[in-house]
Amino acid sequence: MTDAPQTGTQPKITLIALGGTIASIRSDSGRARAGAMTGEALIAALGLDTPVTLEVETLAQKASNALTFEDLFAVRDAAQRAVAEGAAGVVVSQGTDTLEDSAFLLDMICDLPGAGLVLTGAQRVPYALGSDAGPNIRDAITVAAHPAARGAGALLVFDQEVHEALHVRKVSSHRLRGFESPGHGALGLVDGAFVDMRRPARLPDRFPDLTGPLPRVDILPAAMEASPRLLRAAVDSGARGLVLDGLGRGQVPPDWMPEIAVLREAGVPMAVTSSTLSGRLGPDYDYPGCMAEITALGVLPCDELSARKARLWLACRIAAGV
Structure with a gap:
């Protein structure tokens, strides 16, 4: 719980810009054109007074719905190169719609211990x-630039809060408090130069040697009378893995079970998570479609991961041959 130490030289920070609302200009229609500004133009417009030596690299100028895995592997490489050249830290700016996805994937593939x-x-x-x-x-x-962030993995900073990549979610489409970590709370806070944060929870899986591309993994949302044909359609159209976005503690409709069994027998990797905002999966029940039945077929349980994050985790595992 200390301010960043004052030294005789300013730490070097590299900003990697990808576009997004934060880099918008007004279009002729009056609406925002996301990513139209370069990172350099954005920093010049903001007129920041942070006590660092800031270097800016624009890797993309996209709305966040257009970002790709290739973009994030490029961010990983640029971040590691910047640190090798003396940067004390790296900031990534992008659109908020896929910000939690980017944070989680970078937490798994980018290794910046110092x-x-x-x-x-x-x-x-x-x-x-x-x-x-x-x-x-x-x-x-x-x-x-703060010592507490060194080796802490990918962090998300928003509205004066620090969040860990594992649990952070976008919870509002428009409010300034756009991100929270449901069930866990923020990792810390920022107040001017003061930073107070605890060490983050992280998955044990790390994939720093992956180079991409990642295989296609599809999300299948469980819902009342959702068709099991969607599972087969996803695999037949090219999905290499599936994430079952389950109900409650990890349940799916009973008529999904035969199709899940067939696909697992065929070797299709699957994971199950909960569509709730927080809470662990649990083998508490004994009825068709319950989590105990699903995991007995070799479907991997993903406690407290959103379906979007479970998708990234499973794609990395498949790509790494786990």
Whole structure:
């Protein structure tokens, strides 16, 4: 619970820009064109006063719905190169819609044991009244330069809070408090130069040697009378793995079980998670479609992972031959 130490030289931080709302300009239609600004133009417009030497690299100028795994592997490589060249930390700016996905994937594939890695974005465009673009970038730089962030994996900084990649979720489409970690709470806080954060929880799986591409893994949402034909259709159309976004403690409709059994017998990797915001899976029940039946077929349980994160985890495992 200490301020970042004052030294005679300013730490070097590298900002890797990918676009997003935080880098928007107003289009001729009056709506926002996400990612239209380069990272260099964004930093120049914000006029930040953080006590660091900031280097900026624009890797993409995309809305977050257009980001790809290839983009994130490029971020991984650029981050590791920046740290090798003396950066004390790396900040990644992008759109918020896939910010939790990027944080989670980078947490698994990017190894920066001696530096901070922080992701951020904005809910309001930089030209809007009360925009959070400047404050979020400023706070992300502050955390990335702080000793507590070194070797902590990918962190997400938003609205003066620090979140771990494992549990953070986007919880609002428009409010400035756009991210929370349901069931766990924020990892820490940022108040000017003051940073207070505990060590994050992280999955034991690490894939720093993966180079991509990642295999296609599809998410199948369980719902009342959802058709089991969707599972077969996903595999027949090219999915290499499936994530069952289960109900409650990890249940699926009873008529999904025969199709799950057939696909598992054929060797299709599967994981199951819960569509709830928080809480562990549990083998508490004994009825068709319960989690105990699913995992007995070799479906991998993903406690407290959203389906989107379970998808990334399973894709990495398949790519790594686990």
